Amino acid sequence: MSLKVLFVAEKNDTAKEISRIMSNNKYTRREGLSKLNKIYGFSCKMLNNDADITMASVSGHIMTIDFSLEFKSWEKHPPVSLFTAPIEDYCPEDSKPIVNTIVREAKENEMLVLWTDCDREGEYIASEIRHICLIANPSIKIYRARFSEITYASIHTAINQMEMINERLVAAVDCRKELDLRIGAAFTRFLSLRLQKVFPYHFPTNHVVSYGPCQFPTLGFVVDRCKQVEHFVPKKFYKLRTVVERGDTQVNFFWSRGGIQDRTETEQSQRGCNQQSVAIVYRVVSKSKSEPRPLPLNTVELEKKASRKLDMSAKQVMMIAEKLYTQGLISYPRTETNFFPPSFNLVPLVEEQTRAEQWGDTARHILRDSPTPSEGQKSDQAHPPIYPIKHTSSLQGNERKVYEFIARHFLACCHKDAQTSETTVEILVNKESFSASGLIITARNYLDVYPYDEWCDRRIPHFTQGERIQIEGCIEMIECETTPPSYLTEADLIQLMDEHGIGTDATHSDHIERIKMRGYVDVQLDGTLLPSKLGRGLVEGYTKIGHNLANSDLRAELERDLTDICVGKKEKNEVINFMVHRYKQVFTEISSHAILIDESLSNYFGPPKQLRIEYPHERDHYYWDSIKTQPKHLPHKCSYTTPSKQKSSSTRIRHSRMNQHPYIQSTQIPMTAVENDNNLELCYCGIPSILLTVRKAGPNTGKKFYTCNTSSCEYFVWDKTFEVQEGGYFMEKIPTSFSSRRDLVLCHCNYPAKLRTVDKDNLNKGRQFYNCTKQKGNACEFFQWEDDGPTLSIQYFKNNKSISDNPKGIKCKCGRLAKLRTVSKDGFNKGKDFYSCPKPIGGDCRFFKWAHEEQIMISNNLITSQIDTAKLLLCECGQLSKLMTCKEGSNKGRKYYGCPKKNGRWCGFFEWA
DNA sequence: GCAAGGTC
Numbered sequence: 001m002s003l004k005v006l007f008v009a010e011k012n013d014t015a016k017e018i019s020r021i022m023s024n025n026k027y028t029r030r031e032g033l034s035k036l037n038k039i040y041g042f043s044c045k046m047l048n049n050d051a052d053i054t055m056a057s058v059s060g061h062i063m064t065i066d067f068s069l070e071f072k073s074w075e076k077h078p079p080v081s082l083f084t085a086p087i088e089d090y091c092p093e094d095s096k097p098i099v100n101t102i103v104r105e106a107k108e109n110e111m112l113v114l115w116t117d118c119d120r121e122g123e124y125i126a127s128e129i130r131h132i133c134l135i136a137n138p139s140i141k142i143y144r145a146r147f148s149e150i151t152y153a154s155i156h157t158a159i160n161q162m163e164m165i166n167e168r169l170v171a172a173v174d175c176r177k178e179l180d181l182r183i184g185a186a187f188t189r190f191l192s193l194r195l196q197k198v199f200p201y202h203f204p205t206n207h208v209v210s211y212g213p214c215q216f217p218t219l220g221f222v223v224d225r226c227k228q229v230e231h232f233v234p235k236k237f238y239k240l241r242t243v244v245e246r247g248d249t250q251v252n253f254f255w256s257r258g259g260i261q262d263r264t265e266t267e268q269s270q271r272g273c274n275q276q277s278v279a280i281v282y283r284v285v286s287k288s289k290s291e292p293r294p295l296p297l298n299t300v301e302l303e304k305k306a307s308r309k310l311d312m313s314a315k316q317v318m319m320i321a322e323k324l325y326t327q328g329l330i331s332y333p334r335t336e337t338n339f340f341p342p343s344f345n346l347v348p349l350v351e352e353q354t355r356a357e358q359w360g361d362t363a364r365h366i367l368r369d370s371p372t373p374s375e376g377q378k379s380d381q382a383h384p385p386i387y388p389i390k391h392t393s394s395l396q397g398n399e400r401k402v403y404e405f406i407a408r409h410f411l412a413c414c415h416k417d418a419q420t421s422e423t424t425v426e427i428l429v430n431k432e433s434f435s436a437s438g439l440i441i442t443a444r445n446y447l448d449v450y451p452y453d454e455w456c457d458r459r460i461p462h463f464t465q466g467e468r469i470q471i472e473g474c475i476e477m478i479e480c481e482t483t484p485p486s487y488l489t490e491a492d493l494i495q496l497m498d499e500h501g502i503g504t505d506a507t508h509s510d511h512i513e514r515i516k517m518r519g520y521v522d523v524q525l526d527g528t529l530l531p532s533k534l535g536r537g538l539v540e541g542y543t544k545i546g547h548n549l550a551n552s553d554l555r556a557e558l559e560r561d562l563t564d565i566c567v568g569k570k571e572k573n574e575v576i577n578f579m580v581h582r583y584k585q586v587f588t589e590i591s592s593h594a595i596l597i598d599e600s601l602s603n604y605f606g607p608p609k610q611l612r613i614e615y616p617h618e619r620d621h622y623y624w625d626s627i628k629t630q631p632k633h634l635p636h637k638c639s640y641t642t643p644s645k646q647k648s649s650s651t652r653i654r655h656s657r658m659n660q661h662p663y664i665q666s667t668q669i670p671m672t673a674v675e676n677d678n679n680l681e682l683c684y685c686g687i688p689s690i691l692l693t694v695r696k697a698g699p700n701t702g703k704k705f706y707t708c709n710t711s712s713c714e715y716f717v718w719d720k721t722f723e724v725q726e727g728g729y730f731m732e733k734i735p736t737s738f739s740s741r742r743d744l745v746l747c748h749c750n751y752p753a754k755l756r757t758v759d760k761d762n763l764n765k766g767r768q769f770y771n772c773t774k775q776k777g778n779a780c781e782f783f784q785w786e787d788d789g790p791t792l793s794i795q796y797f798k799n800n801k802s803i804s805d806n807p808k809g810i811k812c813k814c815g816r817l818a819k820l821r822t823v824s825k826d827g828f829n830k831g832k833d834f835y836s837c838p839k840p841i842g843g844d845c846r847f848f849k850w851a852h853e854e855q856i857m858i859s860n861n862l863i864t865s866q867i868d869t870a871k872l873l874l875c876e877c878g879q880l881s882k883l884m885t886c887k888e889g890s891n892k893g894r895k896y897y898g899c900p901k902k903n904g905r906w907c908g909f910f911e912w913a
Numbered sequence: 914g915c916a917a918g919g920t921c
Contacts, residue, residue, distance in 0.1 A: 011920060012921095036920090036921065058920085059921065061920080062919095064918095066915095082915090094921095117919090121919055122919085124918090125919070176918080177917075177918075180918085181915085181916055183916075184917075185916065187916095188914085188916075189914085189915060208915065210915060211915085211916085212916045213917080214916080215916085322920090334919090334920085503917080504917090504918070504919090507918065510917085511917090
């Protein structure tokens, strides 16, 4: 009885090649449910058994992740919530035929062998396939085959040394995926939504201003280079030169000391030399040198060299390479490997190229000496270097250029190094040495087929050692200047990304393309990259806040953590928790200082067109989080105002804002600044905040709140000493003397409190205090020492609901007599009475109870079982809050109350149950 | 509408 075994590879190409090798070319092929992934069949020996093999494949990752439906809307939840929002795995539509094929085949086999690439992502893809197969066939035995190249020897070694999936590698990829999504999405939503509001003409609704941990460092490289160029200060330096005529040739002899910055010293040497009329040939040296042929081609080199030499972007090059690969013209183009394994048979590949009209001769020449490929050191342990498979002469345009480059490069590295002879002639003039050199290519070898390396002869006439040359005193001084570095080309950028570990070989060109698409960089006519106004403004804004998100160190640090997970030094959750916490802190600081980003962008885009501060719940959605997380007293980074200049009057405050703040000039929603002289509420900038009144019609009309006086931070707090209720009372904060205060002290029942004296024998004997005038049982719990500091005073207004409205003495959660109020908001419950805490909103205990039980109406969208009726809470927009459960994160399972509204109408109310 | 990573 034969073993029935299912093999699954990472891509169809690998599946086919493994099948070919293991079956000695005797395999069958049938269609799968996915057009691109065929199913191969063959028999072989496996674990000392006969085995019937079914070889299937996937196309990279099967599953992907995204936030749960609840968090898909950009407006429903603040971006900061994405740091902890639930994430779900799902199977995209185009993966379903692949999954269905694997499921079908897994049911038919007793063993599964995973042949995915031998890297971190390959290990993860293996785990995805395992997951699917186990659902289809829970008893299937699972093994992992590891191979570093697709050769007979490697495949047979892999099958005889099968292993288990390395869970650490899987955990590392899990970690990367989650962090990339959370961090990328949080910052992208935050920035997009903000700029859409602040610069609506430049960033209309739905315009995306993205952040990603790879794309932003890529932008950072471009910005850095641009700044290096701009800040470059040229320095003068001086050289000496003399020109010697020999026959028809003029030979430039340059001062052996090169260039020096000291002009006086150079002039002294020049004068000394010019006193001589004769130079002596001191030394003539000729030496042979090898000019090495290129290394076998990997992806990074293909992108770099082809984009340099073929006038194409790296992305274009890769897209064409992929097309050539699918046409069977070249090998797999995503590879890090730059050496051919010893077992690799190059001869048939070179033979194929003898058919080429332009380089066929070189191919024949290589075959005569047998190919000897150059050898690099890099390997991805999965793929060979890029080489041409079939010759074709039918390609046109850029496809032809890329194919020709790959073919010529392949032949060049199979050829021999070029040989040169370099001759250096040194002359002495007044003890100063001058030299000239020439270069002759003695054997072109690989250069015959590789025009991308530009070598040419630089001939020098014959000189004899000891020879005397007339120079006739013509030593000249040349004044030079140092020059700035050049702007980055795509090739330079790929080099930097490679060096700093930004992205992978397969994604470098994607990241470059993305920062072009987002409008962060512009491509110059010469192909170099310059940061756009947007790209530059963003990097400058983040840097001003103190978090340069464009720095590549952030990604490098994550890569180190991922490596630590792979080697068992760290745990996945440890890294996720740490990074989420850290980036959330960065996010909070950036969101509370985002004015600095606006400011940086306004340097390029002009003043913002819209007032940022409107009605609190219409402010940026991260507002809610910044209040909840209370990032108090961040370093003062405001640049607009100083506290001392704006304390005298409300009018002056407003003028100072209008004069100094570009946003205020285009205020669309009028606000009133209130007398603020004694305000000690400091905003996050550490300066006195301003007290404003909500003017916009809505449930909070007339309410007052403190916010940053310069709009430099996101500070926002409802004023707890003011409250305007329908027909209610008006509380005003006034510092009162103790004597004048006496008649005004009210208890929680809103009755004048009674002044009493402690008569018990204790430390407070004789001390006076206020409490409720009513008898025990009916009295509220108000208590206040008479000799305490300034307190609140209250003026009555008409129609105040009184104690008679709470005859049952219903108390709120903080022990005060609950206040009877009426729902004024339009809606199902308008006009209904309810009891709530008497304290102003913001400082209240959030107690809620309908005045008449029979009136209890629950919105249709709430399910009764979800509501803890003992704790009905009103959210900030007047709705009954909804009891919900955290689905993920450190608070998983913990219940909380939140605003029940959806679709961007969510008010931000939140309280742990 | 957001990230980065596979592959096609």
